[in-house]
Amino acid sequence: MSEIKKIHDLLTSKQISCKELTEKYLKSIESDNGELNAYVNVTADEAFAQAEKVDAKLSKGEDIGLLEGVPMTVKDNISTKGVETTCCSKILTGYKPIYNATVWEKLENDGAVMLGKANMDEFAMGSSCETSYFGGATNPFNTKHCAGGSSGGVASAVGGNIAAYGLGSDTGGSIRQPASFCGMVGLKPTYGAVSRYGLIAYASSLDQIGPIAKTVEDVSIIYDAISDYDPKDSTSQGRQGGMTFDKVNNDIKGMKIGIAREYLEGVRDDVKEAVLNAVKVYESLGAEVIYFDMPALKFALPVYYIIACAEASSNLGRYDGIRYGFKTEHYNGTHDMMCRTRSEGFGAEVKRRILLGTYVLSAGYYDAYYKKAQNLRGTIVKAFDDAFTKCDFILAPTVPMTAFEMGHAVSDPIETYLTDICTVPVNIAGLPAVSVPCGFNDKGMPIGMQLIGNKFSEATILNAANAYEKAAPENFKETKWGVKL
């Protein structure tokens, strides 16, 4: 059952007050966050203030919205007015935004209770959450493993029951991959469906905010609440095709599922088996499966890293030690001050990506790398356009493996890049995709699959994901951590 609805029922039936509920979550954070490291900043005062407002409404017998009073978390790259927002980087320590990201403005107005800011890879650059200045978040299914990244803190908090849901961001898989690693549901919306205003930029043409939650219904509720046209984001288009929540319980009989063979290449056997079992579940529900090739996907990973790093090198140029965040102590001249500030403030992975981005944009290399990558981006977009003439959505593994052990990802950066192979094409083409748990390996670690839809077809993929959730509930497991409702 939807976690949000469950909490809503508890609050409206007065079985628990919002203050008591908030206390429960904060206590669990106190006892469990030491090991999960999901939160980098706990905002108890703000949470209680919001809870009080909800309780006041309830005591007056007023109706409350579905998200009102539900305790949640926000990734640390989403601006929250007056609450430190660091992107888990030393360079932004102490930075308190003076405005809210549109997504948080919306949820705060809906009465959401933010418990704190969630851990992430520094500037969302990483696949294990371990490039965080505050150390990585661990996996609630086994804390020797990482939570994934970059929205690892959100996935760990939701999987560990120390938040009912959370907002993450997805540039190359950063919502779907940790959701998959932690056995959660994560939605990367269509580019432009959710406002990026107030999301601290990594790669602006790829970044998109979205929810991580326990069930597909939860994700649908949150998506409906945050997707909207926003004049403050010039790439905003808003939710198109109406709300999704009233469309997630439809029959999927006759639906056409596409499988691009490239997505199954190099995928570990246990993951492949779980994904193909999910295909069988869909067939038993009356869906039709079509196999095809998408050769353009072979180039998706280098295209992604070239474009993402190029945009990052430009976006991260703003950290100069003058306007916000960390500044070096001793220097000689402004150039020296900026170089020292940036060299001391950024971690190794961020520096690597800035350097690569600067390299591919520099004279002599621009045509061979950046321009060529943009050209191939067009090819990949077209390949998906063609695919969606044949099927309603594409089913693929989310990650070719299960959660890495802590420390593994940082030891070999390029090998880690390769693990983003299944997630990056969606960002390149601006498509929506939802990651859904579809099994466990022999060590009990969760496996995820993603349903990829055409632009603005969130309702279609969420409906199909919900049909699977109802048919295979055994893949949605609780962990030992946190609040037991």
Place this chain on the structure above:
Amino acid sequence: MVTREDVENIAILSKLFVAEDELDDLTKQMQEIVEFADAINNAPDSGEEFDNINNLSNVFREDVVVESLPSEEILKNAPEQAEDHFLVRNHN
């Protein structure tokens, strides 16, 4: 081929210092990443153009003056400020 000099040059453009003892490792890593990125040069040129993902053009807002963020609020996050300005000292 990425050389030490390339990395030193890119670092200057990126406003980053690379310590002498980090330079060899970083050059090697950059070389590996660039080799990995070189895969795209094996791709056939499809002639597909790409501008922006949702083919948006001329995104204008109404020409109406809206309130800006107050400068005293903005300056609160600055490491140093003076007289309603960001303060940048030449030496420290």
